[in-house]
Amino acid sequence: MPATTTLPAPDVAALEDRAHALRRSMMEMTRGKGEGYIAQGLGIADCLAALYFHELRYDPARPDWPDRDRFLLSTGHYSIAMYAVLAEAGYLDPDELPTYGLNGSRLPMSTFDVTPGVEIVGGSLGHGLGQAVGMALGLRIDGRDSRVFCELSDGELDEGSTWEAAMGGATFGCDNLVALIDCNGIQADGPVTVAIEPVADKFTAFGWDTQEIDGNDMAALVAALEAARSRDGKPKAIVLRTTPGFGVPTLMGRPRAHFVRVGDDEWADFMAELEADRG
Amino acid sequence: MAETSVFGQTRGMGELIDLDGKETDLAPFGNELAELGRERPEIVGLTADMGRYSDILPFRDAHPDRFFNVGMAEQNLVMAAAGLAKTGKIAYCTTYSVFVTRRAYDFVAIAGAHSKADVKIFAGMPGLTNGYGATHQATEDLNMMRGIADLTIIDPCDATELRQVVRAVADIPGTVYVRLLRGKVPIELPPDYRFVPGRAALLRDGTGVGVISTGYMTARALDAARASLSSGVDAGVLHVPTIKPFDTAAVVEFASRFDRIVVAENHKKTGGLASLVTEALYDAGVLRPMIRIGLDDGFFECGSQEYLEAKYGVDLPRVVRALVDGT
Numbered sequence: 001m002p003a004t005t006t007l008p009a010p011d012v013a014a015l016e017d018r019a020h021a022l023r024r025s026m027m028e029m030t031r032g033k034g035e036g037y038i039a040q041g042l043g044i045a046d047c048l049a050a051l052y053f054h055e056l057r058y059d060p061a062r063p064d065w066p067d068r069d070r071f072l073l074s075t076g077h078y079s080i081a082m083y084a085v086l087a088e089a090g091y092l093d094p095d096e097l098p099t100y101g102l103n104g105s106r107l108p109m110s111t112f113d114v115t116p117g118v119e120i121v122g123g124s125l126g127h128g129l130g131q132a133v134g135m136a137l138g139l140r141i142d143g144r145d146s147r148v149f150c151e152l153s154d155g156e157l158d159e160g161s162t163w164e165a166a167m168g169g170a171t172f173g174c175d176n177l178v179a180l181i182d183c184n185g186i187q188a189d190g191p192v193t194v195a196i197e198p199v200a201d202k203f204t205a206f207g208w209d210t211q212e213i214d215g216n217d218m219a220a221l222v223a224a225l226e227a228a229r230s231r232d233g234k235p236k237a238i239v240l241r242t243t244p245g246f247g248v249p250t251l252m253g254r255p256r257a258h259f260v261r262v263g264d265d266e267w268a269d270f271m272a273e274l275e276a277d278r279g
Numbered sequence: 280m281a282e283t284s285v286f287g288q289t290r291g292m293g294e295l296i297d298l299d300g301k302e303t304d305l306a307p308f309g310n311e312l313a314e315l316g317r318e319r320p321e322i323v324g325l326t327a328d329m330g331r332y333s334d335i336l337p338f339r340d341a342h343p344d345r346f347f348n349v350g351m352a353e354q355n356l357v358m359a360a361a362g363l364a365k366t367g368k369i370a371y372c373t374t375y376s377v378f379v380t381r382r383a384y385d386f387v388a389i390a391g392a393h394s395k396a397d398v399k400i401f402a403g404m405p406g407l408t409n410g411y412g413a414t415h416q417a418t419e420d421l422n423m424m425r426g427i428a429d430l431t432i433i434d435p436c437d438a439t440e441l442r443q444v445v446r447a448v449a450d451i452p453g454t455v456y457v458r459l460l461r462g463k464v465p466i467e468l469p470p471d472y473r474f475v476p477g478r479a480a481l482l483r484d485g486t487g488v489g490v491i492s493t494g495y496m497t498a499r500a501l502d503a504a505r506a507s508l509s510s511g512v513d514a515g516v517l518h519v520p521t522i523k524p525f526d527t528a529a530v531v532e533f534a535s536r537f538d539r540i541v542v543a544e545n546h547k548k549t550g551g552l553a554s555l556v557t558e559a560l561y562d563a564g565v566l567r568p569m570i571r572i573g574l575d576d577g578f579f580e581c582g583s584q585e586y587l588e589a590k591y592g593v594d595l596p597r598v599v600r601a602l603v604d605g606t
Contacts, residue, residue, distance in 0.1 A: 120394065123389075126354070127358060127385075127386065127389060127390050130354065130355045130358025130359055130361075130390075131361050131365065131390055133355070134358060134360060134364070134365070134366075134370070135363070137359065137363055138362065138364075138366025141323070141345060141366075160354070161354035161358065164349070164350075167350065168349050168350075
């Protein structure tokens with residue numbers, strides 16, 4: 001058996017610890033720089049912990065292992081969360097994390113596929129789901145049982161290309177494909193502006209097996225991912241209702257959370273909030 | 280009532296004209312791809328509801344388990360092709376030039392070229408080969424696509440070259456954009472012609488005036504060169520099938536041997552071959568009088584290819600005039 005970090009059975013408390021570790025790691029990455037897409041990262045941390053430490057099959061020593069499950073981060077600006085989980089999963093040396101967003105770093109502010117464990121160039125929104133459909137088809141042609149997981153966001157659903165891909169995934173019966181839709185209610189200019197709801201109904205109407213859960217509830221995440229393992233000829237969608245800045249109450253309450261600037265004086269308070277929240 | 284032309288009626292499906300007396304090859308792209316697919320199981324085919332009009336159906340019929348029609352969804356065409364490529368496939372995809380360039384540009388640039396994905400785009404009906412007007416005529420596609428880094432761009436002349444290009448692009452790393460000729464495609468180049476990626480080909484030597492051309496305008500250039508002999512003009516012809524990377528050395532060497540240059544392309548005069556030639560020659564200090572045969576800026580109307588080529592000045596008489604009269 002190839003090396004894998006997948007847990008044999010769901011241990012929700014252990015996964016919550018992993019999520020907390022990711023959040024702490026993200027907060028450390030913003031230290032000094034004082035800015036980043038930290039709110040989205042904190043919001044998606046539970047989902048990434050559930051994926052990387054319960055659901056995905058992978059080997060960090062072999063990022064190109066053909067039989068790996070693929071995780072595509074379509075929202076490239078969530079990179080801070082991606083690097084945190086890649087370090088926690090063994091793809092990256094944690095000592096490299098402080099280079100996040102610095103000139104010349106392998107950990108740029110928006111994801112590029114040069115980083116071990118990053119599958120796509122994810123900065124231009126609306127690029128992920130269609131590539132996930134293609135990967136799902138390629139794996140199926142080869143008879144591999146690997147699956148493809150694609151994170152995308154509610155704001156990203158504004159992009160018409162996402163709906164082209166949604167039709168494609170259903171048309172081709174990609175039941176080895178799971179879309180994880182992070183509905184955090186924000187986009188660059190503030191709250192999500194386009195009438196995108198009801199997201200779950202839309203994916204259902206497009207032919208996807210769809211679930212809708214609290215994306216910051218680890219037990220619900222684990223249960224939804226397990227339900228999405230069924231191979232019934234339909235792609236799977238899990239609509240995640242997440243809270244930007246989850247785990248840091250002051251950030252959770254910020255009205256403009258798309259791109260957060262954290263002053264040195266605030267940082268220690270936020271870190272204390274994170275630890276207190278976990279405690 | 281508007282005056283109508285003597286040049287027939289609109290044809291939208293991109294079959295070429297000037298086929299009288301010429302040998303043709305039916306659907307060379309799809310037939311060659313179907314054969315290549317037998318040899319290389321990693322090849323997959325996709326189309327965006329343009330299977331029939333891009334000639335890819337022979338591949339579909341030969342390899343139905345490796346063929347996907349994504350519908351009228353060019354963004355998803357390129358995304359799905361890139362995703363397939365990232366599982367080790369070589370993804371050939373087809374639609375019209377206008378749709379993949381104008382609608383899916385960001386996806387070609389990022390999911391394709393930037394990602395070094397083995398996506399091979401065969402883009403149908405370039406330039407005036409489509410009679411449905413500006414909505415269907417890719418007259419600025421070379422200009423658009425040459426702006427994308429790490430993208431190979433090829434404009435084949437005829438069926439002989441197109442069949443070779445189908446095979447060659449499988450071994451060109453990354454994303455490739457090919458201007459596709461479909462239907463009955465004439466055989467213009469000699470049997471011993473060999474397409475070499477990135478290389479221009481000297482098809483005819485001459486003195487005085489040299490034509491630098493790409494795509495099917497190379498056939499026009501060869502016809503014009505033959506037609507001009509009786510007027511005492513012995514024109515050279517350099518065919519430049521690979522637009523990017525551009526064979527600067529061959530173009531400079533060719534131009535330096537002639538007193539004046541004619542550039543011919545099935546594209547606007549700006550941003551395509553003429554611009555590339557101008558840049559190359561200016562950089563090298565090889566300055567020659569130049570006539571650019573191509574399309575002026577504008578949106579073009581519906582009509583038969585004969586009508587459109589005559590009206591917009593890219594037909595055979597236009598090339599002959601440039602060679603014989605120098606105007």
